Each structure stands twice: as C-alpha cells, then as structure tokens.
C-alpha cells in the first residue's frame with residue numbers, strides 16, 4: 001500500500017464514496033457486508049433478517065475509504081413493506097442521512113438466479129454503476145449446474161464476481177474491483193410491445209421536460225406509473241413514492257393514459273414480463289446443466305418437519321429438548337458462578353470495615369447483580385438454540401406450519417417470525433415486524449410480541465419452578481417451562497385476535513413467504529451471536545440492573561433503624577413502605593409487601609425481581625448461609641402461614657408471563673410505532689392482563705382447595 | 708367444455724405433486740403484481756410441492772425456488788395442466 005498520496009494524484013482521493021449492498025432477501029448481503037467491514041451484523045437463513053440500513057467502512061489502498069451500506073432485502077423496487085422502503089429510498093437517493101450510492105453491489109443468490117436478476121435489471125435502470133456479486137456459488141454446484149460467469153457479465157453488461165461469502169471466498173476479488181473505477185454504461189436490453197414502448201417514451205419525455213427529472217429517474221417513475229392501477233400520479237401514488245408532480249405534468253400524463261386506454265393494451269405487468277423474458281434468455285445462455293445429480297436435502301428434511309403429525313411433534317420436541325438442556329448442562333457453570341459470588345461476598349466482608357459501603361456491596365450489589373449473572377449459562381444455551389433455528393432455515397418453516405393458526409386469529413404467518421424472535425428478546429421481535437405489509441397487522445404484531453416469553457423471564461421462571469417443586473427432575477422443570485412459553489404464544493394469538501376484531505379491523509393479510517433451502521448453520525456465526533448476546537446481557541447487568549440494585553438497596557436500608565430486627569427494619573424502610581402501600585392491591589393475588597417490592601423493582605427490567613428477592617432475603621440475617629430457594633421456603637406471613645405456596649408461585653409466574661416490565665421494549669415500541677398512545681396502551685393492557693390472570697389463578701385455585 | 712378448457716384449473720385446486728403452466732391471474736391487482744415480480748409469470752412452470760400440516764398455506768416451486776402462498780392467493784392463479 002502506497003503511503004504517499006502524491007504518487008497517485010488523479011484517482012478519486014477527492015471524496016469518500018458510498019456503496020450500497022442491495023439484493024433479494026436472504027441472498028447474503030449482510031454476510032458480504034460483514035466480510036467487507038469486519039462488523040458483526042446479524043445474519044440468518046430466512047428472509048427479512050436485516051430491516052434497517054446499516055453503515056460500515058471499508059479501507060482501500062492509498063488511504064481511500066468507502067462507506068458501505070447494508071440494505072434490507074427486497075424483491076423489487078415497487079415497495080410494499082417498511083423495510084423494503086428503506087432499501088428503495090437509499091437506492092433512489094431519497095433517504096435521509098445516506099447519500100445516493102456511487103455504486104451498488106447487487107448481491108445475487110446464484111442458486112436462485114432468475115428471480116434474483118429481476119431486481120438487478122431494475123437497479124440497472126436507475127442508472128447507477130453496479131457490480132454483481134454472484135454469491136452462494138457452492139449451492140449452484142450441488143444443484144447440478146454451472147454458471148458461465150464471463151458470459152453472464154457480458155450479457156448483463158456489468159462486472160460479475162463469483163463468491164461464497166460465508167466462506168470468505170471471492171471477497172478479495174470484490175475488494176479489488178472496488179479499487180477500480182466503474183462506470184454505468186448501460187443500454188436496456190429488454191423491450192415491451194412497440195406501442196407500449198412508445199407511450200413509455202412519451203411519459204419519460206414529459207417527466208424530463210416538464211417534471212425536471214433526470215432520464216433514469218423519469219424512466220423509473222414512468223414504469224412505476226405504468227404498473228400502477230391508474231397509470232397517473234394520484235394522491236396515493238404521490239404519498240407512496242414521496243414525489244409531487246405539477247398540474248401540467250399530470251395533465252400530459254393523463255393524455256398519454258387516455259391513449260393507452262384507447263389502444264387497449266395490457267400495461268400493468270408488461271414490464272415485469274418483458275424483464276423476465278430477457279432474464280430467461282440470459283439464464284439460457286449462461287447457465288449450464290452439468291449431469292451431476294442434484295442433492296435435495298431440503299425436500300427430505302421438510303417431509304418430516306412440515307409433516308401433519310411429525311411437524312408438530314418436532315416443534316414441541318425441539319422446545320422441550322432446549323429447556324431440558326437449560327436445566328441440565330447449565331447447572332454446572334451456574335453453581336460455579338454462584339460460589340464465586342458468595343466467595344467474593346465473604347472476601348469483601350472480611351477485608352472491608354463495617355459501614356454503609358460494605359453493606360451496599362455485600363447486601364446490595366453482589367446479590368443484586370450476581371443474582372442475575374448466575375443465569376448467563378442458561379441464557380447462552382437459549383441463544384445457542386435460537387441461533388440454530390435462525391441459521392438452519394427452520395424459522396420460515398415455523399411460519400409455514402403456523403400460518404393457518406395465525407390466519408384464524410386474523411394475523412399473518414409472517415407475524416410468527418417476529419414472535420419467534422421475541423423468544424430471545426422482544427426488541428428484535430418488534431423490529432422484525434417491519435417485514436409486514438399492512439400497517440395495522442404490523443401494529444398488532446408489535447402489540448403482542450412482548451407476550452412471548454423472552455430470555456429475561458427465564459431467571460424468574462427458573463426460581464419459581466425451583467420453589468414450586470424443589471425435587472423436580474429436569475424433565476418436569478422443562479415441562480413447566482414449556483407450558484409457560486406456550487401460554488405466551490396462546491396469549492399473543494388471543495390478544496392478536498381481539499385487536500384484529502376490535503381496534504385494528506382490516507383486511508385479511510396475505511402470506512407470500514419464501515422458504516429458503518436448509519443450510520448448515522455456521523458454528524462461528526452461532527457462537528458470535530451467543531457472544532454478542534452475553535455481552536448485551538452482561539452490559540445490562542452492569543448498567544440497568546446494577547443501578548436498580550443500588551437504588552433498591554438504598555430504599556430497603558434507609559431510614560436506618562438501630563436496635564431492631566432486620567425484618568422489622570426492612571418493614572420500616574422506604575421500600576417497605578412502598579411495598580405495604582401496594583399490598584392491598586396485590587394481596588388478592590396472594591402476594592405480601594415483600595413480593596410487592598420485587599414487582600415494583602422489576603418494573604423497568606424483569607430480572608430485577610430475582611435481584612430484589614435476593615436483597616430482601618439477604619437483609620434478613622437469619623436467612624444467611626442459605627440459598628434463595630430456602631429463604632423463599634422459610635418466608636411466611638405474620639400469622640405464620642408460608643408465603644410461597646405452590647399457588648403463589650404459579651400466580652407469580654403467570655404474572656410474569658403477561659406483564660410488560662421492560663423499559664427498553666417500551667422505548668423501541670415507541671420508536672417503531674411513533675405513537676405514545678399505542679405504546680402506553682400496550683403497557684396498560686399487558687399490566688391489566690397480568691394482574692387479572694394472576695388474580696384468577698390464585699382465587700380460583702383457592703376455591704378449588706389448592707394452597 | 709372443450710378439451711383444452713378442461714386443462715385449465717386454479718392453482719388452489721392442484722394436488723400435491725401436480726405441475727402446470729401459469730396462464731394468467733384471475734384479476735389484476737397489487738397482489739398479483741407482487742407475485743409476478745417474484746417470478747410467477749405467464750408461461751412459467753409451477754409445481755405444488757406440499758400442503759402445510761393444516762392444509763393451508765401451500766408450498767409451490769417456481770423458477771427453481773420454494774414459495775409458500777395461502778390458498779386464497781393460489782385461487783388467483785390460473786394454470787394449464789400439462
């Protein structure tokens with residue numbers, strides 16, 4: 001690499017170029033992006049993983065820098081969903097915060113060439129210089145085919161690099177192409193009928209002369225107009241395309257349209273068909289069938305996983321197995337973390353002088369933060385499994401299996417993908433709702449997504465299950481856990497149905513979803529995702545949970561009471577007062593004021609319930625040297641009745657299934673819906689639902705004679 | 708009904724494993740356009756691969772890739788049985 005810029009005076013040192021990665025969903029754009037920028041954006045084997053534009057940098061030789069933009073996938077430029085709109089706006093240079101790209105790298109799934117080339121021909125029309133990154137070349141081979149890359153490049157009139165992005169093959173070729181200057185010299189090779197071409201050209205001329213557009217822009221808009229129902233830019237069109245036309249332009253377009261109608265030509269899909277004809281020709285020339293037999297793994301796997309009976313069995317079986325692993329292999333590292341923290345506590349106790357600070361560390365921070373970190377192994381296992389689901393291609397199948405059920409409740413099968421993602425965390429789930437076409441269906445999906453049990457509920461469930469049946473086998477625990485998760489799914493569907501019937505009535509949604517071939521999950525990407533997740537989890541423990549633990553400890557320790565029993569001191573603390581204030585409200589659910597402190601504490605983050613309980617029962621010196629579970633067992637009402645009866649445990653778990661206790665989710669919902677009203681509505685309905693459900697469980701249980 | 712007309716059916720009426728050739732969309736709409744953009748164009752070969760466990764949606768193969776559609780959407784597509 002030359003350090004001296006003077007030696008290369010002419011070549012684009014002038015500015016930082018922007019390149020965009022565009023292509024169909026799931027063709028490997030983000031994989032290419034990560035390879036180019038060394039970033040770690042999420043990849044997964046289902047359409048719609050990326051829903052926002054992401055920016056990174058690529059350093060070239062001679063000190064040049066490229067700004068690389070990863071876009072959400074789209075099948076065409078006639079946009080239907082919010083994520084597709086992001087992609088189109090960037091390509092048209094209408095996106096806020098991103099300049100019009102100087103070059104587009106069209107990532108193409110070589111194993112699915114015909115459909116992928118459709119978008120390429122559309123982007124070519126935009127007049128941008130492009131490079132085609134012919135990805136997934138490994139799959140072409142196993143389909144028993146070969147692609148003549150040179151021929152393809154000639155026919156398309158653009159440079160083509162073949163690559164296998166997930167194995168890092170071809171990335172260097174792409175980089176060296178990016179070093180060169182690439183021009184857009186493009187002549188359109190597809191043609192519609194002569195009559196239509198004439199009318200199209202007339203429209204283009206109007207838009208150039210009277211509308212002030214450039215030729216590619218005018219061409220793009222004319223085609224969009226031709227394919228719209230009315231062929232003229234009405235209000236809806238202008239809104240959808242963010243473009244305004246003058247009265248004069250509209251009048252002229254109206255005349256052309258009248259001519260179109262007179263001629264009686266089918267205009268709406270003429271361009272689509274013409275493009276595909278051209279693509280058929282390209283493929284015929286450039287794709288060679290080898291005589292090798294195609295491997296069809298996908299078909300065989302689907303025969304089982306989408307089978308009438310085995311499909312359901314495998315879905316439930318998979319989840320049970322996941323929980324089983326969570327309760328078995330996670331226990332070892334959990335014990336280890338547990339003893340590390342108690343050791344830490346002992347060390348601090350011995351080495352620090354007595355006082356508030358020591359008290360804060362021993363009774364606030366260590367039990368509060370440590371009590372949450374202990375669940376890291378379980379959460380890692382959960383993410384390992386979710387990573388597998390997302391990387392193999394099962395997500396789309398789950399949507400396929402569940403669509404009928406979702407249809408019955410008036411939702412989208414596609415909604416199931418955001419819902420499944422919410423098992424990890426509601427935030428990516430809410431974001432993933434961007435792939436849904438109808439704004440109403442998208443809103444319903446966002447409203448119900450946090451009902452799916454996320455990883456932050458795992459600690460709460462685990463503790464409650466342990467108290468509920470101390471001697472339970474891992475299978476029993478897994479069974480209870482499965483029920484909690486299924487309850488979340490059922491609640492999401494039911495609430496979705498109610499919202500669709502009442503507040504957000506709308507048409508039946510459509511469901512057109514690509515089912516990608518199964519792919520071997522990349523070990524590296526699964527591990528990376530687990531790492532990323534544990535980083536987030538630890539960060540959360542170090543920020544939100546640490547802060548809340550300190551606040552809660554302070555509320556529970558002040559005002560200082562001397563010469564009273566610890567339990568009495570807690571009762572008279574600020575937190576105790578708060579707990580007692582709400583006790584009348586939660587008593588019907590079977591909870592006392594101490595649980596009340598936990599409920600209030602976990603309002604911003606659910607895991608804090610566990611921290612709070614740790615602190616509450618840690619302050620109680622009698623409970624020293626015992627585990628939280630034992631402390632729970634010993635806790636009782638003033639009249640001596642045990643506090644954590646099985647019924648109370650169940651009622652608490654139910655409460656946590658339904659309640660929206662997560663400040664980050666509230667923030668993301670506000671951003672995605674852009675409406676305080678809906679955000680608050682969600683918070684309200686979930687809280688009411690949680691309360692009513694827990695109340696019903698406790699009261700009905702009591703009537704039935706349970707304790 | 709003439710012989711040739713008998714060969715025309717809606718995609719939703721095809722059985723698993725049957726193939727046909729796309730003829731046209733029963734009515735044109737934004738939805739039919741989307742399907743065309745995804746490659747379901749007149750003259751293309753289309754195959755019904757399987758039904759979902761609850762019979763709806765269906766999985767089809769078009770231009771070498773797998774796509775899932777609801778039956779309602781499949782009702783919009785007229786095919787010629789080969």
Ligand SMILES: Nc1nc2c(ncn2[C@@H]2O[C@H](COP(=O)(O)OP(=O)(O)OP(=O)(O)O)[C@@H](O)[C@H]2O)c(=O)[nH]1
Pocket residue numbers: 023024025026027028029030031032042043044045046047048049050051071072073074135136137138139163164165166167391519522
């Ligand atoms: N076999 C094979 N798989 C690949 C290749 N490149 C990427 N993949 C896999 O293809 C899947 C999709 O990759 P992504 O990078 O997430 O695709 P994307 O285009 O960003 O997808 P969206 O964001 O959903 O539009 C992932 O499972 C990748 O691991 C490749 O060259 N060969």
Ligand SMILES: [Mg+2]
Pocket residue numbers: 029030031042043049050071072073
């Ligand atoms: Mg992506």
